Amino acid sequence: MDWTLFFIFLAACGGAAATGVMFSPGQWYDALEKPAWTPPNWVFPVTWTVLYLFIANAGARIASEPANAYAMGFFAVQIAFNTLWTPVFFGLHKMKAALVVIAILWVAVFATTVSFWDLDFIAGILFVPYLIWVSIAAALNFEVWRLNRRGPITT
Structure with missing residues (x-):
């Protein structure tokens, strides 16, 4: 593994992760x-730490592959929308807008997974847990919006 590339991709993931700290x-x-199926709060930082290590590893593996243009393009889209979701949901409290962001994120993660898989089997496998987690997060985003779309109930 090219450790310099790994740390470059880890820095991109760190930028995305920073929004979780700021918002x-x-x-x-x-x-x-x-x-009822909402994971406990401690699950989120643990899961994201592991996922960001996987994402950085996969990105570093693909960066030096020939014919990686689409894979790198999809990677850029997914990390951008990954970074965007947290401020939209937690910062702006725009749950419906966050659904749009996470839908685009899901498509980008899926496309990245497929394109990585075509270039490097291990890189593709490293993205599968991310795709699963974004699927869970999208369902959770939808349910939280659905349950709260009328605003807080006051007594």
Whole structure:
């Protein structure tokens, strides 16, 4: 593995991860009604740490592959929309807009997974958990929006 490339891709993931620190869930999210299957809060940073290591590893593997233009293009789209989702959902509290962002993110992650898989089997496999997690996150985003779309209930 080219460690320089790995750290370049890890830096991109770090930029995306930084939005999670800057726009943490907080009291607003805690007050929302959530489905029973919502993971506990501690699961999110643990999962994202592992996923970002996988994403950086996969990106580094593909960066030096010939004919990687589309794969790198899809990678750029997914990391951009990954970075965008947190400020839209947690910063702006725009759950419906976040659904649009996460839908684009899901398509980009799927396209990245497929294009990586075609170039390097291991890189493709490293993206599968990310695709699964974004699928869960999209379903959770939808359910939280659905459960709270009329606004907070006051007594």
